[in-house]
Amino acid sequence: MMAASRIGGSYEYDNIANCLPPGMPAMMGMAYGMEVMQDEQKITFFSEHQDALRRVYLDGRQPSQRVLNDPTYAGYSTGHWEGDTLVVDTVALTTKSFIDGSSPHSDKMTVHERIRIVEPGVLENRITVNDAEALTEPWQTVRRYRKAAPPNDELREFACAEGLREELR
Secondary structure (H helix, E strand, O other), X not given: OOOOEEOOEEHHHOOOOXXXXXXXXXXXHOOOOEXXXXXXXXXXEEEOHHHOEEEEEOOOOOOOHHHHOOXXXXXXXXXXXXXXXXXXXXXXXXXXXXXXXXXXXXXXXXXXXXXXXXXXXXXXXXXXXXXXXXXXXXXXXXXXXXXXXXXXXXXXOXXXXXXXXXXXX
């Protein structure tokens, strides 16, 4: 049985409705909590949605051929600092995800981000998606994240409703 349609598309193609990760860059715009942790080698984004995580490596490493041949929803992210701005490039993204929740992309898609604090407690993320096979021009968006205060600063366990995901294969 096929799921009911929704505005902007069909649940058949909606990763969230089918208990799948949203993928990049959609995962950076979810309406769920996110926790950011940094050490010298990486920054890790923990999302409340599906308990997902994303690592941005800051130590100069590059994706191996094995990584490039095994794309994932979060992809492989490397970054560096330009002053107070974190510059991140993400590659190796699965084509099972969508650019903005509904727009498909090719295996050549890359995501470029510029993340910085724009005012106390507010991060701004300028996202640019490049994919010459799927887009006629780069897709851009700006996301802002506000720091949560107690008691709303704790991530909660996410569980996709049992039986919600339809087997679409």
